[in-house]
Amino acid sequence: MILVTGGAGYIGSHCVLSLLKKGEEVVVFDSLDTGHIETIETLKQFGKLKFVKGNLQNLSDILNVFKNNEITSVVHFAAFSQVGESVRDPQKYYYNNVFGSLNLLKAMLEYNVKKIVFSSTAATYGEPDYTPIDEKHPQNPINPYGNTKLMIEKILDDYDKAYGLKSIRLRYFNVAGADRDCAVGEWHDPETHLIPNILKSTFSGGKPFEMYGDDYDTRDGTCVRDYINVEDLVAAHLLALDYLNNGGGTNYFNLGTNDGNTVKEVFACCERVTGEKIPVNIKPRRAGDPVVLVADNTKAKKELGWSPEKNIEQSILTAYKWEEKLNSRLS
């Protein structure tokens, strides 16, 4: 049985869906802080899924999951992930992400489970020295959220050396899109990600989209990011589990496309996909936004056999279909 922490959230739910479709038995452990019980109800239709509501900050909650289930490996998504909030309230992030992960690892060691796939982030690299960013790029996070993820990466290295716990750390760039059938999708409140925020402006009552900075030194003055489709991203997690099951050791990979889009290109693509003229306000630059963040994904291609297949337009199309569904559900 595979334990998925944070499986009621955006990326975790897509991973659970893929695992269930593959015939795996899954236990989702989630506090529902930012995840949704409706997502779990939907996922239950796809296979053998058990849901446990609990918080990684409570050691007994997670110990009980290992006590009551035959867990063989873990995919660990559960975390808080809003950069701005992490700057305002770092304690919330260190307790949840670092302390919560330590509890998970303690339970794993106690029950002799030694394989984990961990959601890391491009935010561990900080302000890039060069792009595309490969895995050799120095990791110097510039906010508490990035610090928590780097700390967990280091903890995982030490736990391998001391206890033989094998981990794959996947460093995501900007995750986008929804499941092809829109069974699950991105559902954050507040939403901080670019594509859903542009799309939300197309619905009645939606506020104009706020674009931060159009005077950067890029092809159209707006920041460049690497948008990786959520189904492609999740495929790498399944490959990472195979890698560990086949005796692969601790490793880390960037998950991105080797290519970037500017904010204005993404905005234009959203207008094309929706067929709408989307209201926009250009605002001054935001502090702490790197100009260009693009992944070099060569290592994941070579060592995991992973290859992203979907382009930005396909991500925006599924994200839009999902937003329509969410909008009608919530209104």
Ligand SMILES: NC(=O)c1ccc[n+]([C@@H]2O[C@H](COP(=O)([O-])OP(=O)(O)OC[C@H]3O[C@@H](n4cnc5c(N)ncnc54)[C@H](O)[C@@H]3O)[C@@H](O)[C@H]2O)c1
């Ligand atoms: N979305 C992105 O673009 C992106 C980019 C890089 C990294 N990541 C990482 O990927 C992971 C998933 O991100 P997401 O966008 O799906 O976030 P999300 O907020 O949608 O999902 C996180 C899930 O974890 C649960 N959770 C949080 N703290 C918990 C705790 N202490 N105990 C149990 N459950 C807890 C939440 O309730 C939620 O269901 C996170 O670790 C995030 O840092 C995301």
